[in-house]
Amino acid sequence: MNSSFCLNAPNVWSSCAVFSSPHSGSRYPRAFLDSGKLDAKAIRSSEDAYVDDLFASAPENGAPLLSARLPRAYVDLNRARDELDPALIEGIQRSVTNPRIAAGLGVIPRVVSEGRVIRDGKITSKEAMERLREVYDPYHNQLRALLKTQRDRHGMAILYDCHSMPHDALCSAPMVKGKRPDIVLGDRFGSSCMRWLMDAAQDIFAAQGFVVARNAPFAGGYITQFYGRPSQNIHAVQIEIDRALYMDELTLEKSGAFAEMEAALRKVVGQLAQQGGTALSLAAE
Numbered sequence: 001m002n003s004s005f006c007l008n009a010p011n012v013w014s015s016c017a018v019f020s021s022p023h024s025g026s027r028y029p030r031a032f033l034d035s036g037k038l039d040a041k042a043i044r045s046s047e048d049a050y051v052d053d054l055f056a057s058a059p060e061n062g063a064p065l066l067s068a069r070l071p072r073a074y075v076d077l078n079r080a081r082d083e084l085d086p087a088l089i090e091g092i093q094r095s096v097t098n099p100r101i102a103a104g105l106g107v108i109p110r111v112v113s114e115g116r117v118i119r120d121g122k123i124t125s126k127e128a129m130e131r132l133r134e135v136y137d138p139y140h141n142q143l144r145a146l147l148k149t150q151r152d153r154h155g156m157a158i159l160y161d162c163h164s165m166p167h168d169a170l171c172s173a174p175m176v177k178g179k180r181p182d183i184v185l186g187d188r189f190g191s192s193c194m195r196w197l198m199d200a201a202q203d204i205f206a207a208q209g210f211v212v213a214r215n216a217p218f219a220g221g222y223i224t225q226f227y228g229r230p231s232q233n234i235h236a237v238q239i240e241i242d243r244a245l246y247m248d249e250l251t252l253e254k255s256g257a258f259a260e261m262e263a264a265l266r267k268v269v270g271q272l273a274q275q276g277g278t279a280l281s282l283a284a285e
Contacts, residue, residue: 192228
């Protein structure tokens with residue numbers, strides 16, 4: 001078992017899907033905590049807490065679930081490897097302006113949510129490279145291998161990149177039939193997957209009573225953009241879930257609604273895992 005990620009594989013690989021939870025890691029290295037300026041609760045504010053639990057039924061439905069062990073505040077797996085922040089890492093030269101880096105949200109973050117600075121001063125380039133080698137590379141190597149395996153086995157692969165979003169982020173979301181969305185699906189405005197898959201995913205969530213929006217305010221991050229290659233039979237959809245549906249965002253504890261949410265998503269995961277194959281054949285007719 002790799003120390004940087006957890007892979008829960010199915011007994012029978014009957015689905016072409018891969019479920020990924022890159023931001024649910026919650027194992028904070030002691031040296032990282034000791035060198036920071038935030039308390040134990042504040043440092044966790046960027047976590048997609050419990051998302052790996054919500055999608056834990058993927059293996060029962062023939063699909064692997066890959067989830068991070070270490071937190072986003074330590075290494076952000078949903079960034080390009082070269083999105084290095086010169087304000088945080090010694091020896092990094094400023095280059096073309098990148099809004100994520102400028103905001104302190106590079107592959108090794110300088111801040112957590114609400115712009116709270118993780119630490120004073122910089123880290124060495126050696127430490128930065130060690131984090132990437134020990135955390136970033138193993139996760140992406142595994143994700144790449146899973147997608148290749150699924151495509152080789154089934155003729156196509158579908159990546160569901162699973163996240164949660166702060167409830168306040170929905171203030172900027174478009175209304176859907178007069179309501180704020182519970183779920184935001186992202187396909188990079190149609191570039192990371194075929195239309196039939198987004199239509200199916202939206203219908204599946206809606207059938208469980210969720211209000212679903214597409215691509216606003218989240219269209220899909222680096223993982224969705226990089227791995228989604230419909231022309232190569234690899235499709236990627238980012239899933240964002242309103243945290244207020246299943247947890248208390250202040251205490252970071254599961255709420256009383258967690259079991260109900262888990263049950264609804266168990267049904268969703270089962271149907272998402274069934275997409276591809278027959279669905280693709282029908283869409284082509």
